[in-house]
Amino acid sequence: MAQMTMIQAITDALRTELRNDENVLVFGEDVGVNGGVFRATEGLHKEFGEDRVFDTPLAESGIGGLAIGLTTQGFRPVPEIQFFGFVFEVMDSISGQMARWRFRTGNTFNAPITIRSPFGGGVFTPEMHADSLEGLMAQTPGLKVVIPSTPYDAKGLLISSIRDNDPVVFLEHMKLYRSFRQEVPEEEYTIPLGKADVKREGTDLTIITYGAMVHDSIKAAEELEKEGHSVEVIDLRTISPLDIETIIASVEKTNRAIVVQEAQKQAGIAANVVAEINDRAILSLEAPVLRVTAPDTVYPFAQAEPVWLPNHKDIMETAKKVLEF
């Protein structure tokens, strides 16, 4: 075991898979010699060489096309999109092409691609760096969308994503890259995609969340405990497909739930979680399922992040509304 930050765990997962499978290729803008703008690919170019870890021209759409083309020759591409706000440049390659690759060839081709990309607020980035656009991906049939919140989850989920024979969008929250360390096994291990994790057990209310909001939710749960409320926190880890079983089992136990996301109310995936609970566990509910989200504006100017981004206080407020309904 070693104490790792999330970024170290990600590098470790990439190294593990580059060693395990010679078809794994890591490429993107500045991921080679430079080791990535966040050092996620640090040392990989040196260890595996230009043939396996390489830079690309500055064109996200071209990177997506490159990944798709490489799969036809048996490669397992792990491209990087420098910031997920730039996904609009490569929406066709992701949602219009690789997500459909197996389907449109009647199961004769497949696209074992893992797109890594940082996103998320709280670090005062410039425009179009921090936007939460996972909702767009989650609406695309043919994709899996993974968002880890801890170093341990990041490593196991990234190895699983790379080994998956269908496309996975792996979103890395920038605020979580180096915010804390955690014990991470040095050997390889996997965490199944599509499986949520109960980060904190409780009996009065379920908080369903993902990404940086996992930590705000845990903080809120701890505060609520001081006031006598037992709160369960579910980290979805994969936001598409949803782990319905874990969500519903928890709601049936606690009879109350809220969904917490950093994305705007009209975006993200919270509405989908609410709908699934309404479909499947309405008779268990003592109160409506409420959402904690950002407001429906464009992602804020850097200085407005603190007043705009949802935080543990917003979570506590909404949790109390549901607890006292």
Add this chain to the structure above:
Amino acid sequence: MASNAKKVQFDAVKTLENIESQFEMVQVLNEKGEIVNKSAVPEMTDEQLEELMRRMVYTRILDQRSISLNRQGRLGFYAPTAGQEASQIASQFALEKDDFILPGYRDVPQIVWHGLPLYQAFLWSRGHFMGMQLPEGVNVIPPQIIIGAQIIQTAGVALGFKKRNKKAVAVTYTGDGGSSQGDFYEGINFAGSYGAPAIFIVQNNQFAISTPRDKQTAGATIAQKSVAAGIPGVLVDGMDPLAVYAVVKEARERAINGGGPTLIETMCYRYGPHTMAGDDPTRYRTTDEDSEWEKKDPLVRFRLYLEKKGIWNEEKENEVIEQAKEDIKEAIKKADEAPKQKVTDLMSNMFETLPVNLQEQYEIYTEKESK
């Protein structure tokens, strides 16, 4: 202080003219079937010449029958190909089986000659998943509907070949309109940057639906767009099978020998509408224009050339026509026999392992389908 110094002229216009003058059209056969450029005549045996003519005639019949089958409702989406036989067929004829074709939506003939069974091409037209269940060893992807996407993907296939040390090329096609897309530039630029073995063919058939070629760009040629990627570009008479074959062959040789990609513009024309989905070319094309290009018909000039060489005659041509009609009839019959698609089939083709949401829906539809 008055200056006597003559103002320096940055003669940008001259630079442009110099560049554009580099892209002269390569032609080998003229409209009368005469060799106009002896040194450019590709090395081809009589058998190869005859086979190329067979394929072009076959493809013309395939177009005629496809239009007619479409009108009868026995085919679905269809983008006519008549007029583009030299551009499509002679270019594919210069390829090897290991080469990988990434076609646009009009480029069904190339993938058929590369090994896709005809009945599957018809199933694709109708909208059936079995149409593009690609047989093992047929190195193609389904026709690409998103104009430009095939260009960036080609850069990836070609880089794959380079990484595998494989002596093969990735070949893709788009139209004149497609050369305005961002993915077009990104694709040729990526391939150039990696020195990847790719051939990018722009079939300039003068119109993107109703928009004429000169509304796409102020550039005198599309071939010169290669300059932006720093790769070789060639403008070729796309109605001339020998010129198209020669140019593609040369680009292929250069690519497999590590010389990187080439952009080829084939100057051609489609006699039919853009697609069979209601496009009416009389709205944007004159009959003069049509008849001008009909004189350039690739079949006419190649027929004249081969007849003079004594390796083609009416009898052979009729044989091909009959064979094509027979094959088409059988292919349509085989397409008719394909089982109807079920929702559960579509679900099965989504992932290697069905995620929970689809597992649940699969059960619901299995139940529906069992009734």
